[in-house]
Amino acid sequence: MERSRKCRWTAKANIRRNNCLSLVVARLEVRAYVTLLLLSLCREKKRRRVEELAEKMAVDSGHGGNARDWDGRWNHVQKFLERPGPFTHPDFEPSTESLHFLLETCKILVIGAGGLGCELLKNLALTGFRQIHVIDMDTIDVSNLNRQFLFRSKDVGRPKADVAADFINRRIPGCNVVPYFKKIQDFDESFYRQFHIIVCGLDSIIARRWMNGMLMSLLIYEDGVLDPSSIIPLIDGGTEGFKGNARVILPGMTACIDCTLELYPPQINFPMCTIASMPRLPEHCIEYVRVLQWPKEKPFGEDVPLDGDNPEHIKWVFQKSQERASEFNITGVTYRLTQGVVKRIIPAVASTNAVIAAACATEVFKIASSAYVPLNNYLVFNDVDGLYTYTFEAERKENCTACSQVPQDLKFAPSATLQDILEYLTENASLQMKSPAITATIDGKNRTLYLQTVASIEERTRPNLCKTLKELGLTDGQELAVADVTTPQTMLFKLHFTS
Amino acid sequence: MAQSAAGKSNKEQKYDRQLRLWGDHGQEALENAHVCLINATATGTEILKNLVLPGIGAFTIVDGHKVTGEDVGNNFFLSISSIGKNRAQAATELLQELNSDVSGNFVEESPDKLLDNDPEFFHRFSLVIGVQLIESTCLRLAGVLWNAGVPFLVCKTYGLVGYMRLAVKEHTVVESHPDNALEDLRLDQPFAELKNHIQSYDLDNMDKKDHSHTPWIIVVAKYLEKWYNEHNYQLPKNYKEKEAFRQLIREGILKNENGVAEDEENFEEAIKNVNTALNPTKIPSTVQDILNAEGWKNITAQTPAFWVMARAVKEFVENEGEGKLPVRGTIPDMIADSEKFINLQNVYREKAMQDASVVSKHVESLLQSVGKVCVYKSKKKCKNAAFLRVVRCRSLADECSVELVNKDEITSCMDNPDSEMVLYLMLRSVDRFFQQHSRYPGVYNYQVEEDIGKLKLCVNSLLQEYGLNVNVKDDYIHEFCRYGANAIKMITHQFVPFNNTFIYNAMSQTSATFQL
Numbered sequence A: 001m002e003r004s005r006k007c008r009w010t011a012k013a014n015i016r017r018n019n020c021l022s023l024v025v026a027r028l029e030v031r032a033y034v035t036l037l038l039l040s041l042c043r044e045k046k047r048r049r050v051e052e053l054a055e056k057m058a059v060d061s062g063h064g065g066n067a068r069d070w071d072g073r074w075n076h077v078q079k080f081l082e083r084p085g086p087f088t089h090p091d092f093e094p095s096t097e098s099l100h101f102l103l104e105t106c107k108i109l110v111i112g113a114g115g116l117g118c119e120l121l122k123n124l125a126l127t128g129f130r131q132i133h134v135i136d137m138d139t140i141d142v143s144n145l146n147r148q149f150l151f152r153s154k155d156v157g158r159p160k161a162d163v164a165a166d167f168i169n170r171r172i173p174g175c176n177v178v179p180y181f182k183k184i185q186d187f188d189e190s191f192y193r194q195f196h197i198i199v200c201g202l203d204s205i206i207a208r209r210w211m212n213g214m215l216m217s218l219l220i221y222e223d224g225v226l227d228p229s230s231i232i233p234l235i236d237g238g239t240e241g242f243k244g245n246a247r248v249i250l251p252g253m254t255a256c257i258d259c260t261l262e263l264y265p266p267q268i269n270f271p272m273c274t275i276a277s278m279p280r281l282p283e284h285c286i287e288y289v290r291v292l293q294w295p296k297e298k299p300f301g302e303d304v305p306l307d308g309d310n311p312e313h314i315k316w317v318f319q320k321s322q323e324r325a326s327e328f329n330i331t332g333v334t335y336r337l338t339q340g341v342v343k344r345i346i347p348a349v350a351s352t353n354a355v356i357a358a359a360c361a362t363e364v365f366k367i368a369s370s371a372y373v374p375l376n377n378y379l380v381f382n383d384v385d386g387l388y389t390y391t392f393e394a395e396r397k398e399n400c401t402a403c404s405q406v407p408q409d410l411k412f413a414p415s416a417t418l419q420d421i422l423e424y425l426t427e428n429a430s431l432q433m434k435s436p437a438i439t440a441t442i443d444g445k446n447r448t449l450y451l452q453t454v455a456s457i458e459e460r461t462r463p464n465l466c467k468t469l470k471e472l473g474l475t476d477g478q479e480l481a482v483a484d485v486t487t488p489q490t491m492l493f494k495l496h497f498t499s
Numbered sequence B: 001m002a003q004s005a006a007g008k009s010n011k012e013q014k015y016d017r018q019l020r021l022w023g024d025h026g027q028e029a030l031e032n033a034h035v036c037l038i039n040a041t042a043t044g045t046e047i048l049k050n051l052v053l054p055g056i057g058a059f060t061i062v063d064g065h066k067v068t069g070e071d072v073g074n075n076f077f078l079s080i081s082s083i084g085k086n087r088a089q090a091a092t093e094l095l096q097e098l099n100s101d102v103s104g105n106f107v108e109e110s111p112d113k114l115l116d117n118d119p120e121f122f123h124r125f126s127l128v129i130g131v132q133l134i135e136s137t138c139l140r141l142a143g144v145l146w147n148a149g150v151p152f153l154v155c156k157t158y159g160l161v162g163y164m165r166l167a168v169k170e171h172t173v174v175e176s177h178p179d180n181a182l183e184d185l186r187l188d189q190p191f192a193e194l195k196n197h198i199q200s201y202d203l204d205n206m207d208k209k210d211h212s213h214t215p216w217i218i219v220v221a222k223y224l225e226k227w228y229n230e231h232n233y234q235l236p237k238n239y240k241e242k243e244a245f246r247q248l249i250r251e252g253i254l255k256n257e258n259g260v261a262e263d264e265e266n267f268e269e270a271i272k273n274v275n276t277a278l279n280p281t282k283i284p285s286t287v288q289d290i291l292n293a294e295g296w297k298n299i300t301a302q303t304p305a306f307w308v309m310a311r312a313v314k315e316f317v318e319n320e321g322e323g324k325l326p327v328r329g330t331i332p333d334m335i336a337d338s339e340k341f342i343n344l345q346n347v348y349r350e351k352a353m354q355d356a357s358v359v360s361k362h363v364e365s366l367l368q369s370v371g372k373v374c375v376y377k378s379k380k381k382c383k384n385a386a387f388l389r390v391v392r393c394r395s396l397a398d399e400c401s402v403e404l405v406n407k408d409e410i411t412s413c414m415d416n417p418d419s420e421m422v423l424y425l426m427l428r429s430v431d432r433f434f435q436q437h438s439r440y441p442g443v444y445n446y447q448v449e450e451d452i453g454k455l456k457l458c459v460n461s462l463l464q465e466y467g468l469n470v471n472v473k474d475d476y477i478h479e480f481c482r483y484g485a486n487a488i489k490m491i492t493h494q495f496v497p498f499n500n501t502f503i504y505n506a507m508s509q510t511s512a513t514f515q516l
Helices: A013-017 A019-027 A030-058 A075-081 A097-105 A115-127 A160-171 A205-217 A258-263 A272-277 A282-297 A311-327 A335-342 A350-369 A418-427 A455-466 B010-014 B016-031 B042-052 B069-074 B087-096 B111-117 B119-124 B135-148 B192-199 B208-212 B216-230 B239-251 B265-277 B285-291 B305-318 B338-369 B379-383 B396-400 B407-413 B421-437 B445-465 B474-483
Strands: A107-111 A131-135 A176-180 A197-200 A234-240 A243-249 A378-382 A388-392 A408-412 A437-442 A445-450 A479-484 A487-497 B034-038 B058-062 B103-107 B127-131 B152-158 B161-167 B171-173 B389-391 B501-505 B510-514
Touching: A075 A097, A075 A350, A075 B069, A097 A350, A107 A115, A115 A131, A115 A160, A115 A234, A115 A350, A131 A160, A160 A176, A197 A205, A197 A350, A205 A234, A205 A258, A205 A487, A234 A350, A243 A350, A272 A282, A282 A311, A282 A335, A311 A335, A335 B016, A350 A378, A350 B042, A388 B510, A408 A418, A418 A437, A418 A445, A418 A455, A418 A479, A445 A455, B010 B016, B034 B042, B042 B058, B042 B087, B042 B127, B042 B152, B058 B087, B087 B103, B111 B119, B111 B135, B119 B135, B127 B135, B135 B152, B135 B161, B135 B396, B135 B421, B152 B421, B161 B396, B161 B421, B192 B216, B192 B338, B208 B265, B216 B239, B216 B265, B216 B338, B239 B265, B285 B305, B285 B389, B305 B338, B407 B421, B407 B510, B421 B445, B421 B474, B421 B501, B421 B510, B445 B474
Parallel strands: A107 A131, A107 A197, A131 A176, A197 A234, A408 A487, B034 B058, B034 B127, B058 B103, B127 B152
Antiparallel strands: A234 A243, A243 A378, A378 A388, A437 A445, A437 A479, A479 A487, B152 B161, B161 B501, B171 B389, B501 B510
């Protein structure tokens, strides 16, 4: 835990003072930087190739990668890599080395082995990528089987990452998918640094932001100038029913997840007064049972939280919701709706995932091979009515909390309370933190002002919420360090007192 | 089927996420369908995968080719052990394995042979998907399917370009699920029951709690009455009038003893919704077209259900509906106390049910007049009367005929020489190339250089034949010689009727739909 909260911002204080220079750098054409990035990938390819040749000469290479290949296997890929063309990236050089890089050297990390993940693994493996790592913290559920095609009913209950890796490795000879049945937060910089490209097929905005923050923390600035070799491209895909999007993020260069937070539709949360006393829709009745009745009645025992995957729990909520609904003459409470509301289920179908994963995999291929100019930088897809795609360049936010390096300010009166700051951190549209933990150096000592995620500390620091900033001993110009699930790095804020 | 808690079958659990999109009736339609795929290429099997996983009833693969090493390299549903075997059979095995609810079949035959010996073979399918077909086969098959009324989906992937063409005489859509449909509130022409309900409210004599929890629909209706009195029964029409109307509502917000406006969210909602709530109730043009469709004016015993329904709706509109469609019956959620909301909702719901049963009666009498009995449920169709859609795609024969080719569409798109239309022209030219040389351009490295010139000749002859005065950049000709006959899969199948040509460019990640 300590490691993930290590703050690199202090170390970069010198660089921040040169931030006008980095802003200049940021304003340069993205295309120039894409070129630099691809050049550095090319350099990397050549460097590794030289290394491997040296290794091969030293070790007896009786069987190499090619023994697993058969005639014509990579024809489909070679046409792109070994022939010049009018639409390739300006720095593309056709060669037979590119295929070798794809097959033997390029290391890809796939995050998520669900709807998008299964498709991504298939696409990447068929394109020739062999060093693929995949992280997924979930196990397989029956409702996954309508689209997560690497899983069968006999696999229900097993970790998705393991089963997916197994299937791909067996179906695509030579492919070496390495699975991790873990959370992305279980890994640190040293793990993520080893990958050339990272592709996300996540179902959570928080996880996306965390990943985004992690890649930002890997960036190296020398004298305020970004070192392109520290950039790991992030391809991010998302789907919901018949809609989806795919985007290419070059950390430090193009718009990141946090730059475009407003693009994500707000989560539907019904107001408490509606749920508590004025329900109108069946959903309101279900939320009432979930949020108010369950904690009160504890139907399955003390400290037993509502588990959306437990059919007995859902049955209880369903029955109680029906009772509540009939009190108010509301119709429409069904088992399916109950489950949907409790689990916040998003409808899903195989085809949307296939389209978005295909777009993402195409971008991975383009970047790894420099065969074409990558997507710049956001694709939206919708097939509710006909087929619709829209491509645009999402812009960087000048004061983005994740990627701009612009120090974040907090402007509050000394009479404001810590609670006011907490609310700002969670409700501000660009921050949208979930459960921020605030620490500060006061009188030379590092103090935790408030922390929610550990019950004992929460209890101890709760009284601070009502205290004013002055009472807490905070001073004008003071730095506050904030940690939250939405970012792997602690964020520094500068406190400015207003009158 | 295994049962689990709360009686949910295994199938219901498995398909849960998709049932939330198209419902049980949609799933039923899927499970009654039998799809034919011609050519088990990577694109073809990918399309089938997306049909097998959600539980299509059955599929049949028609393919006369043998599996090659190259096939196995780019196709997830072929393995090394299938090299040399018939491709239809090999792919069926690995696709079948995805979902035991689905029945998989294969025919080890080329489509040309089938067309020679047994063209009616194709009549049994709900949909035929043709992948990487050469032009002559494609046109032959298209003719057979068009006459048999079987929808035909043509797919081609060529390098980083994807192409889909839907050919179906007429495809009817009952539930189009539009993303942003306007509500059907009838505030401009309230039906009797709605009028009575509105009358039961007296905004000027309510206590604060009731006043603040009156549905905005009632608020707008009440203030509309006031407005009518002062404006000669005319709806607020332009921006100025709507603004004045909003102000009228704003003035109705209760004030406390100091004259400061109270917090009345329902009034804020009313003000916000003025723009759309006062839209005159009218029948969308797409539905008008359906109701006035010439082809189905006379109902016979063979008339499809959709058109009997359309005719019944038309009779409703001309009689009981007084020029309006059956009431939809739903209202959006809004700030209100439960009782007021439910009561208002029920007014709309009951009217919708009433209208639906009137339409049902029309359906019954129409069917009786041709000696048939009504067996299907019309309620669902009535709720969605405003969302009925018909898609008619031109035949491939028309698209390719010199007289009927859509010159205007092609030439106007090509005003931008980088429009996806150029990819369409290139695909047509590549087909020509195959016709002349029995192979695709640039299969082998040594051919690329020469083929660029040959392909250019094909492009020019195509443009000349159709009298298309457009310029195809050499870059595209070069690019298409690069691909050879290969494809990296990127298009998957959607059951949404796009009309009628869809082109996807993975180089730029853009796409376009054309009607050709």
